[in-house]
Amino acid sequence: MRRHRWLMLLMLVAAAVALGACGSDDNDNGGDGGATTGDQAASAIKEDPANASTTITVGSKNFTEQKVLGEIYAQALQAAGYKVKKELNLGDEKTAHKAVKDGQIDAYPEYTGTALLSFFGYKSNKLPKNPTKAYQAAKFGFASEGLTAFPPTPFTSSNEVAVTKETAQKYGLKKISDLSKVASKLTLYGSPECRQRLDCLLGLQQVYGLKFKKFVPVDIALRHEVLNKGQADVSIVFTTDPQIKREGEVLLQDDKGMFPPYNSTLVMRNAVAKKGGTKLNDLITKVNKGLTAPAMQELNARVDLDKKTPEEVGSEYLSESGLTQ
Amino acid sequence: MIGLLAQLHIRENPTQSCEADNGFCPDWIAHNFDRYVDPFFQHVYLTVVALAIGFLISFGLAIIAYRRRWLINPVTQVTGILYTIPSIAAFFLLLPITGRGNTTALIALVSYVLLIIFRNVLTGLDNVPDETRDAGRGMGLTDRQLLWRVEVPLALPEIMAGLRIASTTTVGLATLAFFAGAGGLGEQIFSDITFKSNVVVAGGLAVLLAAVLDGLILVAQRLVTPWTRAVAAR
Amino acid sequence: MTTTTAALGQFGDAIDFIFNQHESPSGGAQVGGLSKMWDLLWPHLKLSGAAMGVACAVSIPIGLWLGHIGKGGFLAINASNVGRAVPSLALIAFFVAYIGVGFTNLMLALVLLAIPPILTNAYTGVRQVDRDTVESARGMGLTGAQVVRRVELPLALPLIFGGIRISAVNVVATATIAPLAGVVTLGDPIINVNTYGDEGRLAAAIVVALLAVVTEVSLGAVQRAVTPRGLKIQRREATP
Numbered sequence: 001m002r003r004h005r006w007l008m009l010l011m012l013v014a015a016a017v018a019l020g021a022c023g024s025d026d027n028d029n030g031g032d033g034g035a036t037t038g039d040q041a042a043s044a045i046k047e048d049p050a051n052a053s054t055t056i057t058v059g060s061k062n063f064t065e066q067k068v069l070g071e072i073y074a075q076a077l078q079a080a081g082y083k084v085k086k087e088l089n090l091g092d093e094k095t096a097h098k099a100v101k102d103g104q105i106d107a108y109p110e111y112t113g114t115a116l117l118s119f120f121g122y123k124s125n126k127l128p129k130n131p132t133k134a135y136q137a138a139k140f141g142f143a144s145e146g147l148t149a150f151p152p153t154p155f156t157s158s159n160e161v162a163v164t165k166e167t168a169q170k171y172g173l174k175k176i177s178d179l180s181k182v183a184s185k186l187t188l189y190g191s192p193e194c195r196q197r198l199d200c201l202l203g204l205q206q207v208y209g210l211k212f213k214k215f216v217p218v219d220i221a222l223r224h225e226v227l228n229k230g231q232a233d234v235s236i237v238f239t240t241d242p243q244i245k246r247e248g249e250v251l252l253q254d255d256k257g258m259f260p261p262y263n264s265t266l267v268m269r270n271a272v273a274k275k276g277g278t279k280l281n282d283l284i285t286k287v288n289k290g291l292t293a294p295a296m297q298e299l300n301a302r303v304d305l306d307k308k309t310p311e312e313v314g315s316e317y318l319s320e321s322g323l324t325q
Numbered sequence: 326m327i328g329l330l331a332q333l334h335i336r337e338n339p340t341q342s343c344e345a346d347n348g349f350c351p352d353w354i355a356h357n358f359d360r361y362v363d364p365f366f367q368h369v370y371l372t373v374v375a376l377a378i379g380f381l382i383s384f385g386l387a388i389i390a391y392r393r394r395w396l397i398n399p400v401t402q403v404t405g406i407l408y409t410i411p412s413i414a415a416f417f418l419l420l421p422i423t424g425r426g427n428t429t430a431l432i433a434l435v436s437y438v439l440l441i442i443f444r445n446v447l448t449g450l451d452n453v454p455d456e457t458r459d460a461g462r463g464m465g466l467t468d469r470q471l472l473w474r475v476e477v478p479l480a481l482p483e484i485m486a487g488l489r490i491a492s493t494t495t496v497g498l499a500t501l502a503f504f505a506g507a508g509g510l511g512e513q514i515f516s517d518i519t520f521k522s523n524v525v526v527a528g529g530l531a532v533l534l535a536a537v538l539d540g541l542i543l544v545a546q547r548l549v550t551p552w553t554r555a556v557a558a559r
Numbered sequence: 560m561t562t563t564t565a566a567l568g569q570f571g572d573a574i575d576f577i578f579n580q581h582e583s584p585s586g587g588a589q590v591g592g593l594s595k596m597w598d599l600l601w602p603h604l605k606l607s608g609a610a611m612g613v614a615c616a617v618s619i620p621i622g623l624w625l626g627h628i629g630k631g632g633f634l635a636i637n638a639s640n641v642g643r644a645v646p647s648l649a650l651i652a653f654f655v656a657y658i659g660v661g662f663t664n665l666m667l668a669l670v671l672l673a674i675p676p677i678l679t680n681a682y683t684g685v686r687q688v689d690r691d692t693v694e695s696a697r698g699m700g701l702t703g704a705q706v707v708r709r710v711e712l713p714l715a716l717p718l719i720f721g722g723i724r725i726s727a728v729n730v731v732a733t734a735t736i737a738p739l740a741g742v743v744t745l746g747d748p749i750i751n752v753n754t755y756g757d758e759g760r761l762a763a764a765i766v767v768a769l770l771a772v773v774t775e776v777s778l779g780a781v782q783r784a785v786t787p788r789g790l791k792i793q794r795r796e797a798t799p
Contacts, residue, residue: 043331092753094753189741192747192754196583216741217747217754218660218738219518219738219750221517221518222660222741225519225659226660229660230659231659231660231661242339242340246339246340246345290333294335295332295333295335297335298334298336301336301340305344306344307344307353307357307517307523316333317333320331320333320334321333322331347656406772409728410768411728411731411771413732413735413746413749413764414732414735414749414764414765414767414771415768417749417763418765418768420761421565421566421569421570422562422566493643493644494643496644497643497644497645497646497647498646499646500646500647500648500649501648501736511646514649515652518655518656518739519655521656521657524649524652524653524655524656525653525656527649528648528652528653531649532644532646532649535643536644539640539644
C-alpha cells in the first residue's frame with residue numbers, strides 16, 4: 001500500500017513537471033525540469049581529459065539545419081573535452097563530401113537519402129524506403145570510403161515539392177503527379193545543384209516526367225521567399241522548415257516514392273572515429289536522442305524566424321536537453 | 326522516462342514576431358547589434374589600409390610622372406585597366422595567385438584606387454599657375470623645393486578631392502571583399518539578404534562609414550589648405 | 560615557382576572551360592563551352608542594357624533641363640557623391656529585402672545605380688557650355704527647347720557620354736552579383752561555384768573583366784567621337 005502511494009506520488013510529480021515545461025512562455029527556455037538534477041547530471045556530457053589530445057574539425061553544408069547540426073555536434077564534442085575546430089557552411093553535398101574525404105574536415109552531418117542518391121549512385125527505383133535500411137546502406141557506402149557513419153537522428157527531413165495554397169487550389173494539386181498536366185505553365189525554383197540531383201529536378205523529370213516551363217536556380221536560403229513573394233510557382237523545401245506551417249504552404253504528396261528517407265548521420269573519417277571509440281559513439285547517440293522532427297523544426301525556427309545565430313541555437317539545444325550546463 | 330524530462334522547449338504555434346516577418350525590427354537590432362561590430366571594424370581596416378597603400382603608390386607615381394611626362398600615358402592606361410576590372414572579378418582572378426584572405430582583397434582594392442589618385446595628383450600639380458612657378462624659381466627655389474613647398478601644397482585641394490572619391494568608392498567595393506575571404510559588412514548583408522533589419526543595419530553602416538570618411542577628409546582638407554575654399558563636390 | 564605554374568595551370572583550365580563543354584563537378588549537368596557561356600552572357604547583357612536604357616531615358620532629359628534653367632545644381636552634383644557612397648551589394652540587398660527577387664526588381668536597382676553619374680554629367684555638361692554661345696543662340700531667336708537641343712546638348716555630349724561610360728561599367732560589374740536576386744548572369748559560376756567548379760568560376764571572372772574593359776573602351780571611343788573637333792573642351796569630368 002505504502003509503496004504504491006510512493007510510486008503514484010512520484011508519477012504525479014513527474015507529470016506536473018512535464019506539464020510545467022510544456023506550458024511555459026514562448027521566449028523562455030522552460031524545458032528545465034529542475035526537480036531531477038541528479039538525472040540531469042547523469043545525462044549531461046562529461047568532459048574527458050583523455051579526449052584533449054584529439055582535434056576534430058566539424059564541417060557542415062550551407063543551409064540553416066546543417067549549420068545548427070554542425071554547431072550542436074561541435075559544441076557537444078567540445079563539452080566532452082575534444083579540441084574542436086569549425087568549418088561550417090562549406091557548400092553543397094558534393095563539396096562537403098569531398099572536404100571530408102580530403103581531410104579538410106573530419107566530420108559533417110549528412111542525410112542518408114542524399115548520400116545514397118548523390119554519392120553511391122542509387123537509382124530512384126532501388127532506394128530503400130525504410131529509414132533503418134537506408135541508414136545501413138549509407139553506412140556501408142561510407143565505410144568503403146574510409147568514413148564512419150554514426151547512428152542516425154530520429155528526424156528525417158526530406159526534400160519536398162511545395163506550392164502556395166492558392167496555386168494548389170487553382171490547379172487542384174494534391175500529389176506531385178498532379179503537376180504533370182500543368183508543369184509546362186509553372187516555374188520551379190530550386191538550389192543550383194537541384195538541376196543535377198535525382199531527389200530534385202532531375203528526379204522530377206525522370207520519375208514523374210515533369211517538364212517545367214522554367215527552372216530558376218536560387219540560393220537555398222531564398223526557397224520560401226520566392227514562393228511566397230510570387231516569383232516561383234513551385235519550390236523545393238525541407239520537411240523541417242518552420243516556414244511551411246507559418247506561410248501555409250502545401251506540400252505535394254510523393255505518390256511515386258521518389259524521395260528516400262533523410263535521417264541525419266554524422267559522417268566521420270575512420271582515423272578520428274577510432275580515436276573516439278565507443279565513448280564517442282555513445283556521445284553522438286546521446287546527442288541525437290532529442291533531435292526529433294518537431295525539435296529540429298523548432299531549432300530551425302529559432303534561426304530562420306527568430307534570427308538567432310546557429311551557434312546560439314546549438315548551445316540552447318544542448319543546455320535545454322540537459323546535455324550541457 | 327525520467328531522464329527525458331530535460332528536453333528542448335518546442336513552441337506550438339507558428340512564430341509571430343517582427344523578425345519572423347523579415348521586417349525592420351528596432352528591438353532585434355538593439356539586442357543583436359554586437360554581431361555587426363567585428364565586420365564593421367574589418368571593413369574599416371580594409372578601407373583604410375587600401376587607401377593608405379593606394380595613395381602612397383599613386384602619389385609617388387604621379388610625382389615621378391610629373392617630371393617625366395612620357396610616363397603619364399602608360400601609367401594611366403595600366404591603372405585605367407585595373408580600375409575598369411570589376412572588383413569581384415579581380416578577387417577571383419587573383420585567387421590562384423594570392424589565395425583567399427585579406428591580401429587578395431587589399432590588392433584588388435588598392436588597384437582600384439590608383440587611377441583616381443594618380444590622375445587627381447597630376448591634375449592638381451598641372452593646374453598650378455605658371456606665374457606662381459616662375460615666382461618660385463625667381464626666388465631661387467630648386468626644382469625639388471619648388472615641388473614640395475609650392476606645387477604640392479597648391480595641388481592639395483585636387484588631391485584631397487581625389488582622396489574623397491577614392492574613399493567612398495573603396496568602402497563600397499569593400500562590401501564585396503567577403504568573396505575574397507576578407508570579411509567585412511558585405512558578409513553580414515549576404516548572410517540574410519531578405520531580412521530587412523539586417524540589410525538596413527549592415528548597409529547603413531557601410532554608407533555611414535563612407536560619409537564619415539568623406540567628412541574627415543573634407544575637414545583635413547580645410548585644415549591643410551586654409552587659403553582656399555573647399556572645391557565644389559565632385 | 561610551383562605556385563606560378565599552378566596558377567598558370569588554373570588559368571589554362573579556365574580558358575578551356577570557356578570553349579569546351581564538360582560535365583559539372585557534381586555530375587548530371589553540362590557546363591562550360593561557348594553556348595553555355597552565351598546563356599550566361601546574354602542575360603547579363605540584357606539586364607545591363609535594359610537598366611542603362613531606362614537610366615539614360617530618365618537622367619539625360621532631367622539633367623539637361625536642370626542645367627539649362629540653372630536650378631537644382633546642388634542635387635545634380637551631389638547625386639554622384641551620394642550614389643558613390645551606397646555600395647552596390649547594399650542596394651541589391653535593399654531591393655531584395657523590400658521588393659523581392661526577379662528581373663524587374665533587379666533592373667530597377669541597377670537603374671538607381673546608373674542614374675547619378677549620368678545626371679551629374681548631363682547637368683555639368685550643359686552648365687559648362689560657354690554662356691556667350693547660348694546668348695547668341697537666343698539672340699538668333701531660338702526657343703529654350705531649341706537651345707537645349709541644338710546648342711547645349713551637342714556641346715554637352717562628351718560629358719554625357721563620359722557619365723554613360725562610368726555607369727555602364729558600374730552596371731556591368733554589378734550585374735555580376737545578380738544571381739543573389741534570382742537572375743542568372745555571368746556571376747552564377749562565381750556565386751554558385753559548386754555547379755561550375757573552380758575553373759568555371761575563374762572563367763566567369765575572366766569574361767566579366769573582359770566585358771567591363773570592352774564596355775569602357777567602346778564607350779570611350781564613342782565619347783571621343785562625339786567630342787567636337789576644334790573645340791577646346793577641357794577634360795574636366797564631373798566624375799572620374
